Amino acid sequence: MKADPWRQLRLLDLQAIDTRVAQITHARRTLPVLAELADLEGKARLIDDQVVRARTALDDVQREVRKAEADVQLVRDRAARDRARLDSGIGTAKDLVALQHELESLARRQSELEDVELEVMERAEDLESDLANLTAGRDRLSERIAGLEADRDVSLAAFAKDEAEVTRPRADIVAGVGPELVALYDKIAASSVTGAxxxxxxxxxxxxxxxxxxxIxxxxxxxxxxxxxxxxxxxxxVRTPESGL
Ligand SMILES: [Zn+2]
Incomplete structure:
Protein backbone atom coordinates (compact mmCIF):
# COMPACT_ATOMS: atom_id res chain seq x y z
CA MET A 1 0.00 0.00 0.00
CA LYS A 2 1.21 3.50 -0.90
CA ALA A 3 0.53 6.81 0.83
CA ASP A 4 2.70 9.89 0.75
CA PRO A 5 4.65 10.81 3.90
CA TRP A 6 2.40 13.80 4.59
CA ARG A 7 -0.69 11.54 4.69
CA GLN A 8 1.14 9.18 7.00
CA LEU A 9 2.06 12.01 9.37
CA ARG A 10 -1.57 13.16 9.40
CA LEU A 11 -2.38 9.64 10.58
CA LEU A 12 -0.47 10.44 13.78
CA ASP A 13 -2.73 13.51 14.28
CA LEU A 14 -5.73 11.22 13.83
CA GLN A 15 -4.28 8.79 16.37
CA ALA A 16 -3.69 11.63 18.85
CA ILE A 17 -7.33 12.73 18.55
CA ASP A 18 -8.66 9.19 18.96
CA THR A 19 -6.41 8.57 21.96
CA ARG A 20 -7.66 11.77 23.58
CA VAL A 21 -11.30 10.78 22.87
CA ALA A 22 -10.67 7.36 24.44
CA GLN A 23 -9.23 9.08 27.52
CA ILE A 24 -12.25 11.39 27.75
CA THR A 25 -14.61 8.41 27.38
CA HIS A 26 -12.78 6.54 30.12
CA ALA A 27 -12.73 9.56 32.44
CA ARG A 28 -16.45 10.10 31.85
CA ARG A 29 -17.29 6.46 32.66
CA THR A 30 -15.16 6.42 35.80
CA LEU A 31 -16.23 9.79 37.22
CA PRO A 32 -16.13 9.35 41.03
CA VAL A 33 -19.47 11.15 41.34
CA LEU A 34 -21.15 8.31 39.40
CA ALA A 35 -20.06 5.72 41.97
CA GLU A 36 -21.12 8.03 44.79
CA LEU A 37 -24.52 8.53 43.15
CA ALA A 38 -25.02 4.80 42.64
CA ASP A 39 -24.22 4.25 46.32
CA LEU A 40 -26.66 6.92 47.51
CA GLU A 41 -29.38 5.71 45.14
CA GLY A 42 -28.98 2.23 46.64
CA LYS A 43 -29.37 3.71 50.12
CA ALA A 44 -32.42 5.68 48.98
CA ARG A 45 -34.09 2.50 47.72
CA LEU A 46 -33.51 0.82 51.09
CA ILE A 47 -35.03 3.78 52.95
CA ASP A 48 -37.99 3.82 50.54
CA ASP A 49 -38.66 0.17 51.40
CA GLN A 50 -38.46 0.99 55.12
CA VAL A 51 -40.88 3.90 54.63
CA VAL A 52 -43.39 1.61 52.90
CA ARG A 53 -43.14 -0.92 55.75
CA ALA A 54 -43.45 1.79 58.43
CA ARG A 55 -46.54 3.30 56.70
CA THR A 56 -48.20 -0.11 56.49
CA ALA A 57 -47.45 -0.82 60.16
CA LEU A 58 -48.79 2.61 61.12
CA ASP A 59 -51.98 2.08 59.10
CA ASP A 60 -52.53 -1.23 60.91
CA VAL A 61 -51.98 0.32 64.35
CA GLN A 62 -54.19 3.31 63.54
CA ARG A 63 -56.94 0.83 62.68
CA GLU A 64 -56.35 -0.81 66.07
CA VAL A 65 -56.58 2.63 67.74
CA ARG A 66 -59.95 3.32 66.12
CA LYS A 67 -61.20 -0.13 67.15
CA ALA A 68 -60.02 0.41 70.76
CA GLU A 69 -61.67 3.84 70.86
CA ALA A 70 -64.94 2.35 69.57
CA ASP A 71 -64.77 -0.46 72.15
CA VAL A 72 -64.30 2.06 74.98
CA GLN A 73 -67.13 4.21 73.62
CA LEU A 74 -69.55 1.25 73.53
CA VAL A 75 -68.91 0.52 77.21
CA ARG A 76 -69.24 4.21 78.13
CA ASP A 77 -72.57 4.49 76.30
CA ARG A 78 -73.88 1.37 77.97
CA ALA A 79 -72.79 2.65 81.42
CA ALA A 80 -74.42 6.04 80.73
CA ARG A 81 -77.73 4.33 79.88
CA ASP A 82 -77.54 2.13 83.01
CA ARG A 83 -76.76 5.15 85.18
CA ALA A 84 -79.71 7.05 83.71
CA ARG A 85 -82.04 4.13 84.49
CA LEU A 86 -80.62 3.82 87.97
CA ASP A 87 -81.01 7.57 88.57
CA SER A 88 -84.61 7.44 87.37
CA GLY A 89 -85.32 4.99 90.21
CA ILE A 90 -87.84 3.14 87.99
CA GLY A 91 -87.87 -0.64 88.41
CA THR A 92 -87.86 -3.22 91.14
CA ALA A 93 -85.22 -3.23 93.86
CA LYS A 94 -83.85 -6.40 92.22
CA ASP A 95 -83.54 -4.59 88.85
CA LEU A 96 -81.73 -1.71 90.50
CA VAL A 97 -79.29 -4.04 92.25
CA ALA A 98 -78.63 -5.84 88.95
CA LEU A 99 -77.99 -2.47 87.29
CA GLN A 100 -75.61 -1.55 90.08
CA HIS A 101 -73.67 -4.80 89.49
CA GLU A 102 -73.56 -4.25 85.77
CA LEU A 103 -72.24 -0.73 86.26
CA GLU A 104 -69.42 -2.06 88.43
CA SER A 105 -68.52 -4.70 85.87
CA LEU A 106 -68.72 -2.08 83.04
CA ALA A 107 -66.33 0.18 84.98
CA ARG A 108 -63.78 -2.67 85.20
CA ARG A 109 -64.27 -3.45 81.53
CA GLN A 110 -63.85 0.22 80.61
CA SER A 111 -60.61 0.43 82.57
CA GLU A 112 -59.23 -2.66 80.80
CA LEU A 113 -60.23 -1.32 77.38
CA GLU A 114 -58.69 2.06 78.17
CA ASP A 115 -55.41 0.31 78.98
CA VAL A 116 -55.56 -1.41 75.59
CA GLU A 117 -56.37 1.92 73.92
CA LEU A 118 -53.43 3.60 75.63
CA GLU A 119 -51.06 0.82 74.61
CA VAL A 120 -52.03 0.95 70.91
CA MET A 121 -51.90 4.76 70.94
CA GLU A 122 -48.33 4.58 72.27
CA ARG A 123 -47.40 2.13 69.55
CA ALA A 124 -48.95 4.46 66.96
CA GLU A 125 -46.92 7.39 68.32
CA ASP A 126 -43.69 5.36 68.17
CA LEU A 127 -44.40 4.37 64.58
CA GLU A 128 -45.27 7.97 63.66
CA SER A 129 -41.95 9.10 65.08
CA ASP A 130 -40.07 6.32 63.22
CA LEU A 131 -41.78 7.31 60.01
CA ALA A 132 -40.97 11.00 60.56
CA ASN A 133 -37.28 10.12 61.11
CA LEU A 134 -37.18 7.96 58.00
CA THR A 135 -38.86 10.65 55.90
CA ALA A 136 -36.49 13.33 57.18
CA GLY A 137 -33.49 11.08 56.41
CA ARG A 138 -34.86 10.39 52.93
CA ASP A 139 -35.32 14.13 52.30
CA ARG A 140 -31.71 14.82 53.30
CA LEU A 141 -30.59 12.00 50.99
CA SER A 142 -32.66 13.42 48.12
CA GLU A 143 -30.96 16.78 48.59
CA ARG A 144 -27.51 15.18 48.48
CA ILE A 145 -28.47 13.18 45.39
CA ALA A 146 -29.76 16.30 43.65
CA GLY A 147 -26.49 18.11 44.50
CA LEU A 148 -24.37 15.26 43.13
CA GLU A 149 -26.54 15.04 40.00
CA ALA A 150 -25.89 18.73 39.40
CA ASP A 151 -22.12 18.13 39.85
CA ARG A 152 -22.30 15.18 37.49
CA ASP A 153 -24.12 17.23 34.84
CA VAL A 154 -21.49 19.98 35.05
CA SER A 155 -18.72 17.38 34.56
CA LEU A 156 -20.53 15.67 31.69
CA ALA A 157 -21.08 19.01 29.97
CA ALA A 158 -17.35 19.78 30.34
CA PHE A 159 -16.47 16.37 28.86
CA ALA A 160 -18.87 16.91 25.97
CA LYS A 161 -17.27 20.30 25.28
CA ASP A 162 -13.75 18.80 25.44
CA GLU A 163 -14.73 15.99 23.13
CA ALA A 164 -16.33 18.38 20.64
CA GLU A 165 -13.17 20.51 20.62
CA VAL A 166 -10.83 17.55 20.31
CA THR A 167 -12.79 15.94 17.46
CA ARG A 168 -13.48 19.16 15.51
CA PRO A 169 -10.48 18.72 13.13
CA ARG A 170 -11.03 14.98 12.76
CA ALA A 171 -13.18 15.02 9.61
CA ASP A 172 -10.65 17.20 7.77
CA ILE A 173 -7.80 14.94 8.84
CA VAL A 174 -9.70 11.83 7.73
CA ALA A 175 -10.30 13.46 4.35
CA GLY A 176 -6.61 14.36 4.10
CA VAL A 177 -5.41 10.88 5.02
CA GLY A 178 -7.68 9.30 2.46
CA PRO A 179 -10.20 6.45 2.70
CA GLU A 180 -7.83 3.57 2.01
CA LEU A 181 -5.33 4.38 4.74
CA VAL A 182 -8.12 5.34 7.18
CA ALA A 183 -9.80 1.98 6.54
CA LEU A 184 -6.57 0.17 7.41
CA TYR A 185 -6.10 2.39 10.49
CA ASP A 186 -9.70 1.74 11.64
CA LYS A 187 -9.29 -2.01 11.18
CA ILE A 188 -6.15 -2.10 13.35
CA ALA A 189 -7.63 0.35 15.90
CA ALA A 190 -10.69 -1.89 16.31
CA SER A 191 -8.52 -4.71 17.66
CA SER A 192 -5.67 -2.91 19.42
CA VAL A 193 -7.15 0.46 20.45
CA THR A 194 -4.59 2.46 18.49
CA GLY A 195 -4.15 1.99 14.74
CA ALA A 196 -1.02 4.02 14.08
CA ILE A 216 15.56 -0.90 10.35
CA VAL A 238 4.82 6.29 10.65
CA ARG A 239 8.31 7.58 9.95
CA THR A 240 9.15 10.95 11.54
CA PRO A 241 12.37 13.04 11.71
CA GLU A 242 12.96 11.40 15.15
CA SER A 243 12.77 7.86 13.78
CA GLY A 244 16.56 7.36 14.09
CA LEU A 245 16.93 6.04 10.56
ZN1 LIG B 1 4.63 -2.07 17.50
Whole structure:
Protein backbone atom coordinates (compact mmCIF):
# COMPACT_ATOMS: atom_id res chain seq x y z
CA MET A 1 0.00 0.00 0.00
CA LYS A 2 1.21 3.50 -0.90
CA ALA A 3 0.53 6.81 0.83
CA ASP A 4 2.70 9.89 0.75
CA PRO A 5 4.65 10.81 3.90
CA TRP A 6 2.40 13.80 4.59
CA ARG A 7 -0.69 11.54 4.69
CA GLN A 8 1.14 9.18 7.00
CA LEU A 9 2.06 12.01 9.37
CA ARG A 10 -1.57 13.16 9.40
CA LEU A 11 -2.38 9.64 10.58
CA LEU A 12 -0.47 10.44 13.78
CA ASP A 13 -2.73 13.51 14.28
CA LEU A 14 -5.73 11.22 13.83
CA GLN A 15 -4.28 8.79 16.37
CA ALA A 16 -3.69 11.63 18.85
CA ILE A 17 -7.33 12.73 18.55
CA ASP A 18 -8.66 9.19 18.96
CA THR A 19 -6.41 8.57 21.96
CA ARG A 20 -7.66 11.77 23.58
CA VAL A 21 -11.30 10.78 22.87
CA ALA A 22 -10.67 7.36 24.44
CA GLN A 23 -9.23 9.08 27.52
CA ILE A 24 -12.25 11.39 27.75
CA THR A 25 -14.61 8.41 27.38
CA HIS A 26 -12.78 6.54 30.12
CA ALA A 27 -12.73 9.56 32.44
CA ARG A 28 -16.45 10.10 31.85
CA ARG A 29 -17.29 6.46 32.66
CA THR A 30 -15.16 6.42 35.80
CA LEU A 31 -16.23 9.79 37.22
CA PRO A 32 -16.13 9.35 41.03
CA VAL A 33 -19.47 11.15 41.34
CA LEU A 34 -21.15 8.31 39.40
CA ALA A 35 -20.06 5.72 41.97
CA GLU A 36 -21.12 8.03 44.79
CA LEU A 37 -24.52 8.53 43.15
CA ALA A 38 -25.02 4.80 42.64
CA ASP A 39 -24.22 4.25 46.32
CA LEU A 40 -26.66 6.92 47.51
CA GLU A 41 -29.38 5.71 45.14
CA GLY A 42 -28.98 2.23 46.64
CA LYS A 43 -29.37 3.71 50.12
CA ALA A 44 -32.42 5.68 48.98
CA ARG A 45 -34.09 2.50 47.72
CA LEU A 46 -33.51 0.82 51.09
CA ILE A 47 -35.03 3.78 52.95
CA ASP A 48 -37.99 3.82 50.54
CA ASP A 49 -38.66 0.17 51.40
CA GLN A 50 -38.46 0.99 55.12
CA VAL A 51 -40.88 3.90 54.63
CA VAL A 52 -43.39 1.61 52.90
CA ARG A 53 -43.14 -0.92 55.75
CA ALA A 54 -43.45 1.79 58.43
CA ARG A 55 -46.54 3.30 56.70
CA THR A 56 -48.20 -0.11 56.49
CA ALA A 57 -47.45 -0.82 60.16
CA LEU A 58 -48.79 2.61 61.12
CA ASP A 59 -51.98 2.08 59.10
CA ASP A 60 -52.53 -1.23 60.91
CA VAL A 61 -51.98 0.32 64.35
CA GLN A 62 -54.19 3.31 63.54
CA ARG A 63 -56.94 0.83 62.68
CA GLU A 64 -56.35 -0.81 66.07
CA VAL A 65 -56.58 2.63 67.74
CA ARG A 66 -59.95 3.32 66.12
CA LYS A 67 -61.20 -0.13 67.15
CA ALA A 68 -60.02 0.41 70.76
CA GLU A 69 -61.67 3.84 70.86
CA ALA A 70 -64.94 2.35 69.57
CA ASP A 71 -64.77 -0.46 72.15
CA VAL A 72 -64.30 2.06 74.98
CA GLN A 73 -67.13 4.21 73.62
CA LEU A 74 -69.55 1.25 73.53
CA VAL A 75 -68.91 0.52 77.21
CA ARG A 76 -69.24 4.21 78.13
CA ASP A 77 -72.57 4.49 76.30
CA ARG A 78 -73.88 1.37 77.97
CA ALA A 79 -72.79 2.65 81.42
CA ALA A 80 -74.42 6.04 80.73
CA ARG A 81 -77.73 4.33 79.88
CA ASP A 82 -77.54 2.13 83.01
CA ARG A 83 -76.76 5.15 85.18
CA ALA A 84 -79.71 7.05 83.71
CA ARG A 85 -82.04 4.13 84.49
CA LEU A 86 -80.62 3.82 87.97
CA ASP A 87 -81.01 7.57 88.57
CA SER A 88 -84.61 7.44 87.37
CA GLY A 89 -85.32 4.99 90.21
CA ILE A 90 -87.84 3.14 87.99
CA GLY A 91 -87.87 -0.64 88.41
CA THR A 92 -87.86 -3.22 91.14
CA ALA A 93 -85.22 -3.23 93.86
CA LYS A 94 -83.85 -6.40 92.22
CA ASP A 95 -83.54 -4.59 88.85
CA LEU A 96 -81.73 -1.71 90.50
CA VAL A 97 -79.29 -4.04 92.25
CA ALA A 98 -78.63 -5.84 88.95
CA LEU A 99 -77.99 -2.47 87.29
CA GLN A 100 -75.61 -1.55 90.08
CA HIS A 101 -73.67 -4.80 89.49
CA GLU A 102 -73.56 -4.25 85.77
CA LEU A 103 -72.24 -0.73 86.26
CA GLU A 104 -69.42 -2.06 88.43
CA SER A 105 -68.52 -4.70 85.87
CA LEU A 106 -68.72 -2.08 83.04
CA ALA A 107 -66.33 0.18 84.98
CA ARG A 108 -63.78 -2.67 85.20
CA ARG A 109 -64.27 -3.45 81.53
CA GLN A 110 -63.85 0.22 80.61
CA SER A 111 -60.61 0.43 82.57
CA GLU A 112 -59.23 -2.66 80.80
CA LEU A 113 -60.23 -1.32 77.38
CA GLU A 114 -58.69 2.06 78.17
CA ASP A 115 -55.41 0.31 78.98
CA VAL A 116 -55.56 -1.41 75.59
CA GLU A 117 -56.37 1.92 73.92
CA LEU A 118 -53.43 3.60 75.63
CA GLU A 119 -51.06 0.82 74.61
CA VAL A 120 -52.03 0.95 70.91
CA MET A 121 -51.90 4.76 70.94
CA GLU A 122 -48.33 4.58 72.27
CA ARG A 123 -47.40 2.13 69.55
CA ALA A 124 -48.95 4.46 66.96
CA GLU A 125 -46.92 7.39 68.32
CA ASP A 126 -43.69 5.36 68.17
CA LEU A 127 -44.40 4.37 64.58
CA GLU A 128 -45.27 7.97 63.66
CA SER A 129 -41.95 9.10 65.08
CA ASP A 130 -40.07 6.32 63.22
CA LEU A 131 -41.78 7.31 60.01
CA ALA A 132 -40.97 11.00 60.56
CA ASN A 133 -37.28 10.12 61.11
CA LEU A 134 -37.18 7.96 58.00
CA THR A 135 -38.86 10.65 55.90
CA ALA A 136 -36.49 13.33 57.18
CA GLY A 137 -33.49 11.08 56.41
CA ARG A 138 -34.86 10.39 52.93
CA ASP A 139 -35.32 14.13 52.30
CA ARG A 140 -31.71 14.82 53.30
CA LEU A 141 -30.59 12.00 50.99
CA SER A 142 -32.66 13.42 48.12
CA GLU A 143 -30.96 16.78 48.59
CA ARG A 144 -27.51 15.18 48.48
CA ILE A 145 -28.47 13.18 45.39
CA ALA A 146 -29.76 16.30 43.65
CA GLY A 147 -26.49 18.11 44.50
CA LEU A 148 -24.37 15.26 43.13
CA GLU A 149 -26.54 15.04 40.00
CA ALA A 150 -25.89 18.73 39.40
CA ASP A 151 -22.12 18.13 39.85
CA ARG A 152 -22.30 15.18 37.49
CA ASP A 153 -24.12 17.23 34.84
CA VAL A 154 -21.49 19.98 35.05
CA SER A 155 -18.72 17.38 34.56
CA LEU A 156 -20.53 15.67 31.69
CA ALA A 157 -21.08 19.01 29.97
CA ALA A 158 -17.35 19.78 30.34
CA PHE A 159 -16.47 16.37 28.86
CA ALA A 160 -18.87 16.91 25.97
CA LYS A 161 -17.27 20.30 25.28
CA ASP A 162 -13.75 18.80 25.44
CA GLU A 163 -14.73 15.99 23.13
CA ALA A 164 -16.33 18.38 20.64
CA GLU A 165 -13.17 20.51 20.62
CA VAL A 166 -10.83 17.55 20.31
CA THR A 167 -12.79 15.94 17.46
CA ARG A 168 -13.48 19.16 15.51
CA PRO A 169 -10.48 18.72 13.13
CA ARG A 170 -11.03 14.98 12.76
CA ALA A 171 -13.18 15.02 9.61
CA ASP A 172 -10.65 17.20 7.77
CA ILE A 173 -7.80 14.94 8.84
CA VAL A 174 -9.70 11.83 7.73
CA ALA A 175 -10.30 13.46 4.35
CA GLY A 176 -6.61 14.36 4.10
CA VAL A 177 -5.41 10.88 5.02
CA GLY A 178 -7.68 9.30 2.46
CA PRO A 179 -10.20 6.45 2.70
CA GLU A 180 -7.83 3.57 2.01
CA LEU A 181 -5.33 4.38 4.74
CA VAL A 182 -8.12 5.34 7.18
CA ALA A 183 -9.80 1.98 6.54
CA LEU A 184 -6.57 0.17 7.41
CA TYR A 185 -6.10 2.39 10.49
CA ASP A 186 -9.70 1.74 11.64
CA LYS A 187 -9.29 -2.01 11.18
CA ILE A 188 -6.15 -2.10 13.35
CA ALA A 189 -7.63 0.35 15.90
CA ALA A 190 -10.69 -1.89 16.31
CA SER A 191 -8.52 -4.71 17.66
CA SER A 192 -5.67 -2.91 19.42
CA VAL A 193 -7.15 0.46 20.45
CA THR A 194 -4.59 2.46 18.49
CA GLY A 195 -4.15 1.99 14.74
CA ALA A 196 -1.02 4.02 14.08
CA UNK A 197 2.19 4.85 15.89
CA UNK A 198 5.24 6.96 15.25
CA UNK A 199 8.62 5.28 14.76
CA UNK A 200 10.87 7.05 17.27
CA UNK A 201 14.52 6.21 18.00
CA UNK A 202 14.02 2.87 16.21
CA UNK A 203 11.13 2.02 18.55
CA UNK A 204 7.47 1.44 17.70
CA UNK A 205 5.46 4.10 19.59
CA UNK A 206 2.60 1.61 19.94
CA UNK A 207 4.14 -1.52 21.47
CA UNK A 208 7.39 0.27 22.49
CA UNK A 209 9.52 -2.54 21.09
CA UNK A 210 12.80 -1.74 19.40
CA UNK A 211 12.98 -2.80 15.78
CA UNK A 212 15.77 -5.21 14.88
CA UNK A 213 18.64 -4.02 12.63
CA UNK A 214 17.35 -6.03 9.70
CA UNK A 215 13.96 -4.35 9.95
CA ILE A 216 15.56 -0.90 10.35
CA UNK A 217 17.66 -1.58 7.28
CA UNK A 218 14.57 -2.56 5.33
CA UNK A 219 12.74 0.59 6.45
CA UNK A 220 15.72 2.76 5.48
CA UNK A 221 15.53 1.44 1.95
CA UNK A 222 11.72 1.47 1.76
CA UNK A 223 10.16 4.11 -0.50
CA UNK A 224 8.86 7.18 1.39
CA UNK A 225 5.28 6.49 0.35
CA UNK A 226 5.21 2.86 1.47
CA UNK A 227 2.88 2.24 4.39
CA UNK A 228 4.90 0.29 6.96
CA UNK A 229 3.57 -1.96 9.69
CA UNK A 230 5.16 -2.89 13.00
CA UNK A 231 6.17 -6.55 12.89
CA UNK A 232 5.18 -6.99 16.53
CA UNK A 233 1.87 -5.17 16.98
CA UNK A 234 0.87 -4.69 13.30
CA UNK A 235 0.19 -0.98 13.85
CA UNK A 236 0.87 1.38 10.96
CA UNK A 237 4.39 2.65 11.63
CA VAL A 238 4.82 6.29 10.65
CA ARG A 239 8.31 7.58 9.95
CA THR A 240 9.15 10.95 11.54
CA PRO A 241 12.37 13.04 11.71
CA GLU A 242 12.96 11.40 15.15
CA SER A 243 12.77 7.86 13.78
CA GLY A 244 16.56 7.36 14.09
CA LEU A 245 16.93 6.04 10.56
ZN1 LIG B 1 4.63 -2.07 17.50
Missing amino acids: AALRQKRCGGCQLELNPVE QRIRSAPEDEVLRCEECRRIL
